Amino acid sequence: MRLWEETDDGAPGTVPEATTERRRYRGPPRRAAAPMLIQTLNGLVYGGLLYVLAVGLVLIFGLRRVVNFAHGSLYMVGAYVGYTVTAVAGFWVGIVVAVLVLTGIGVILDRLVFRPLQDEDPIVTMLVTFGLLLVLEDAVRTIWGKDFLTVQPPPLLAGVVHLTGTSFPVYRLAVIGAAILVAIGLSLWLRMSRVGLYVRASSVDPLTTGMQGVDTEFLSATVVAIGSGLAGLSGTISAPLVALSPSMGGSILIDSFVVVVTGGLGSFTGAFIAAMLIGQVHNLGVVFVPGAASMIPLVLMVLVLIWRPGGLVKAGA
Amino acid sequence: MSEWALEGDGLTRRYGGFAALDDVAIALRPGEIRGLIGPNGAGKSTLMDLLSGRGAPLSGRVRLFGRDISAMPARQRRRAGLARSFQKTNIFPDLTVAKQIGLATSAAEIDNSVEVMDALGLTALRDRRAADISHGDQRRLDVALALVGRPRVLLLDEPAAGLTMAESLNLALLLRELAARWQVTVLIVEHDMEVIFSICSHLTVLQLGRILAEGTPEQVRSMPEVITAYLGSSVA
Amino acid sequence: MTGKATRALGICLAVGLAGALVPRLIGSPLLLTLLTQAVLNAILATGVGFLVRQNGLVSFGHAGFFGIGAYVVALSGKYQVMPIEASLLLGILGAAGLALLLGAAMLRLAGVAFSMLTLAVAQALYELVLRWRGLANGDDGIAVQLPRRIFGLDQSVFQQPASMFTICWIVLVLVLAGLALLIASHFGTLTMAIRENEERARFIGYRTLPPRAVVYAISAAIAALAGALFALYNGFVTPDVLYWSLSGEALVMAVIGGTRAVWGPALGALIFFLFKNAAGDLTEHWPAIIGGTLIVVTVLLPRGASGSVAMLMERVGMRAP
Numbered sequence: 001m002r003l004w005e006e007t008d009d010g011a012p013g014t015v016p017e018a019t020t021e022r023r024r025y026r027g028p029p030r031r032a033a034a035p036m037l038i039q040t041l042n043g044l045v046y047g048g049l050l051y052v053l054a055v056g057l058v059l060i061f062g063l064r065r066v067v068n069f070a071h072g073s074l075y076m077v078g079a080y081v082g083y084t085v086t087a088v089a090g091f092w093v094g095i096v097v098a099v100l101v102l103t104g105i106g107v108i109l110d111r112l113v114f115r116p117l118q119d120e121d122p123i124v125t126m127l128v129t130f131g132l133l134l135v136l137e138d139a140v141r142t143i144w145g146k147d148f149l150t151v152q153p154p155p156l157l158a159g160v161v162h163l164t165g166t167s168f169p170v171y172r173l174a175v176i177g178a179a180i181l182v183a184i185g186l187s188l189w190l191r192m193s194r195v196g197l198y199v200r201a202s203s204v205d206p207l208t209t210g211m212q213g214v215d216t217e218f219l220s221a222t223v224v225a226i227g228s229g230l231a232g233l234s235g236t237i238s239a240p241l242v243a244l245s246p247s248m249g250g251s252i253l254i255d256s257f258v259v260v261v262t263g264g265l266g267s268f269t270g271a272f273i274a275a276m277l278i279g280q281v282h283n284l285g286v287v288f289v290p291g292a293a294s295m296i297p298l299v300l301m302v303l304v305l306i307w308r309p310g311g312l313v314k315a316g317a
Numbered sequence: 318m319s320e321w322a323l324e325g326d327g328l329t330r331r332y333g334g335f336a337a338l339d340d341v342a343i344a345l346r347p348g349e350i351r352g353l354i355g356p357n358g359a360g361k362s363t364l365m366d367l368l369s370g371r372g373a374p375l376s377g378r379v380r381l382f383g384r385d386i387s388a389m390p391a392r393q394r395r396r397a398g399l400a401r402s403f404q405k406t407n408i409f410p411d412l413t414v415a416k417q418i419g420l421a422t423s424a425a426e427i428d429n430s431v432e433v434m435d436a437l438g439l440t441a442l443r444d445r446r447a448a449d450i451s452h453g454d455q456r457r458l459d460v461a462l463a464l465v466g467r468p469r470v471l472l473l474d475e476p477a478a479g480l481t482m483a484e485s486l487n488l489a490l491l492l493r494e495l496a497a498r499w500q501v502t503v504l505i506v507e508h509d510m511e512v513i514f515s516i517c518s519h520l521t522v523l524q525l526g527r528i529l530a531e532g533t534p535e536q537v538r539s540m541p542e543v544i545t546a547y548l549g550s551s552v553a
Numbered sequence: 554m555t556g557k558a559t560r561a562l563g564i565c566l567a568v569g570l571a572g573a574l575v576p577r578l579i580g581s582p583l584l585l586t587l588l589t590q591a592v593l594n595a596i597l598a599t600g601v602g603f604l605v606r607q608n609g610l611v612s613f614g615h616a617g618f619f620g621i622g623a624y625v626v627a628l629s630g631k632y633q634v635m636p637i638e639a640s641l642l643l644g645i646l647g648a649a650g651l652a653l654l655l656g657a658a659m660l661r662l663a664g665v666a667f668s669m670l671t672l673a674v675a676q677a678l679y680e681l682v683l684r685w686r687g688l689a690n691g692d693d694g695i696a697v698q699l700p701r702r703i704f705g706l707d708q709s710v711f712q713q714p715a716s717m718f719t720i721c722w723i724v725l726v727l728v729l730a731g732l733a734l735l736i737a738s739h740f741g742t743l744t745m746a747i748r749e750n751e752e753r754a755r756f757i758g759y760r761t762l763p764p765r766a767v768v769y770a771i772s773a774a775i776a777a778l779a780g781a782l783f784a785l786y787n788g789f790v791t792p793d794v795l796y797w798s799l800s801g802e803a804l805v806m807a808v809i810g811g812t813r814a815v816w817g818p819a820l821g822a823l824i825f826f827l828f829k830n831a832a833g834d835l836t837e838h839w840p841a842i843i844g845g846t847l848i849v850v851t852v853l854l855p856r857g858a859s860g861s862v863a864m865l866m867e868r869v870g871m872r873a874p
Contacts, residue, residue: 065665066665123668124852126613126665126668127808130613130797130804130844130847132844132848133797134798138838138840139841142838250679251676251680253676254672254673254676254680257670257672257673265663290684291684291688293680294680294681295678295681298677302654302655305662306657369756371756392756392758407756409749409750410749410750412745412746412749416742417746420757420759421757421758462753463756
């Protein structure tokens with residue numbers, strides 16, 4: 001995922017030619033590196049989006065012990081649904097509808113895919129969700145076309161703030177804020193609510209939790225719905241920052257997989273730390289080695305795994 | 318050259334605040350058959366795990382014929398001559414009996430595969446898939462895999478589990494004979510007291526992660542603390 | 554030579570020759586083109602299937618290795634640094650080397666994590682090639698400059714479906730024969746054992762990471778070989794050779810054909826391509842078709858066609874599993 005707008009005045013911009021051109025990627029505009037604070041903040045923006053997406057994966061994995069390969073596609077669908085609804089009813093309605101739609105899709109996904117396949121080898125679910133990834137990508141391409149689409153941030157957040165001599169878009173700060181809110185909200189929910197408790201217990205020991213008479217089906221549907229909703233949220237709030245395309249799910253999926261594995265499969269805290277780390281690293285990569293940016297998180301992950309084969313944090317934390 | 322075949326000291330494993338094994342020391346003389354007994358949860362399997370290199374690295378030390386093997390992974394300990402069998406049958410289901418014995422043999426210095434299969438009654442089953450043979454045969458296969466290569470020290474974790482009384486006794490006597498023939502030092506965990514008393518020269522009793530008593534079977538069976546620990550099991 | 558080995562060799566020769574005859578029997582150039590593609594994909598699918606069989610791991614990113622094989626050939630043609638035959642070898646060794654490196658980090662992980670990362674690696678490679686236009690022209694792709702003669706044969710041999718089919722078919726048979734030999738060897742037994750019970754394998758004295766890394770490397774090398782052949786045949790390489798829909802295709806073939814028999818995925822490729830031929834002109838939505846097919850076959854056919862064949866043979870008492 002590229003953060004397009006790094007134009008010199010720091011205002012959220014769009015990429016002029018991209019909307020009308022075919023699937024031709026021109027590469028980022030070349031400019032000098034912005035000051036340290038701006039870099040860090042940009043890294044936090046991407047890290048935040050990544051966290052919201054990746055934590056959905058962790059939730060689903062924690063409960064169903066399977067990886068939802070279609071998670072990046074849910075992100076993409078969230079962005080596109082947000083785009084369409086925004087065009088009709090404004091940005092805020094767009095977010096709400098997108099999240100609701102994705103939550104609904106999550107429930108369906110749980111019912112039709114995860115639940116029927118829960119007794120099979122996890123690889124079966126992974127193969128099926130991978131198939132779903134391919135189908136969704138094509139569906140989006142068919143419905144919305146393969147041209148890049150753009151979304152403007154809402155007027156409320158369209159301005160800039162001035163920090164240490166440079167300007168920084170308000171919208172991006174809002175994204176960081178949203179990610180923090182999600183992190184706090186999720187943390188509280190996991191620690192305080194009963195459902196949250198079961199989720200945490202299940203991610204450490206699914207068998208015992210299942211045996212304790214917890215209504216695992218309801219629990220599972222809830223968790224998959226929330227996880228999908230978060231994917232949709234990440235997609236829709238990222239829309240003003242990136243150019244929408246049917247392959248947008250691709251690079252963020254790579255990074256979210258890297259985040260989940262680096263953080264430690266099943267760990268929420270690990271996902272947060274890893275997301276922040278990868279966010280910074282990816283962003284630095286985008287600025288300094290734009291062509292190879294996608295490889296940097298992978299290299300980082302390999303290094304982490306060699307140091308700590310289980311990932312940064314143990315499951316359940 | 319040490320006088321002890323296998324020594325462990327300061328062996329500890331904790332899970333959070335709970336000590337499965339708490340500062341345990343054990344020493345086996347070459348050629349002895351030591352029984353490791355104790356009530357459930359005493360830490361017998363944990364001790365086996367620590368001695369054989371299974372699970373997290375231990376605190377404490379393990380020495381094999383005087384050589385410090387504490388830092389060695391299980392693979393290396395096997396190559397050094399320390400082998401073990403498992404309480405829960407741990408074999409290769411899809412391979413034939415011959416193939417898996419053969420695999421173990423290739424990693425060993427001595428080819429005693431024919432002898433092992435013969436002794437454990439597996440020769441007739443050599444071309445059968447391990448998943449297809451009876452439970453009793455699978456247990457014997459589990460033990461056979463540990464015997465390949467004539468290890469110097471053998472750790473057996475409930476080898477008779479799930480076997481009938483007759484089968485258990487047969488296995489016990491067989492092990493005693495092989496141990497004598499090959500001069501193997503054996504540490505055997507067992508709940509079946511018939512087995513323990515028929516082959517062990519000495520016993521170590523564990524309780525709640527600590528050593529409760531040690532001595533010959535006759536000595537141990539009449540120790541009051543041991544009797545109390547078992548509360549009326551077949552020791553008394 | 555033992556009876557069994559002679560028989561096996563006989564089968565290989567017979568199958569190899571049969572394949573060589575196919576182009577004579579089929580008149581339609583279109584069908585022949587499809588079949589050539591099928592065989593190329595069969596080689597890729599074989600790589601994927603071998604990894605499942607020997608390591609019990611599923612790779613969602615084998616297109617990455619395929620792409621490496623293809624791009625090394627294409628780039629060597631562009632920069633003229635080495636003869637094209639050497640670039641073929643380099644691509645294969647490069648893919649194998651990468652697999653060894655990745656294996657060292659990734660094989661310690663649970664199968665689920667491993668699979669996730671195979672997807673991530675391949676997709677990262679795709680993005681790399683796509684965005685770094687200076688490297689390989691990005692989306693526009695590179696034309697493969699073929700010299701007059703390749704491996705002593707005239708260049709056109711690799712471009713005509715009829716002759717290329719024969720070449721690829723022979724390569725496929727050789728790969729399958731090689732894998733069969735490997736499976737029957739000590740290494741094959743060892744890796745199967747590790748797959749079944751990694752812990753006990755260690756407790757009888759074996760290292761378990763290097764053998765698995767080697768299996769991964771071999772499966773990567775096979776995929777790269779397929780990619781290199783593709784480059785020679787297609788004459789043009791784009792980032793699509795690295796895209797996950799190709800990985801998905803290989804998986805579909807492996808699932809359809811089953812992985813228990815080493816020739817299962819190749820059978821799956823054949824079946825899949827017959828299906829593709831029948832599906833006709835839906836290539837617009839090809840990724841969706843692959844996705845849908847994958848879902849259907851995964852759910853309905855857990856053992857695959859070769860599994861069914863094996864089950865049949867067991868019943869008839871022909872062969873132990």
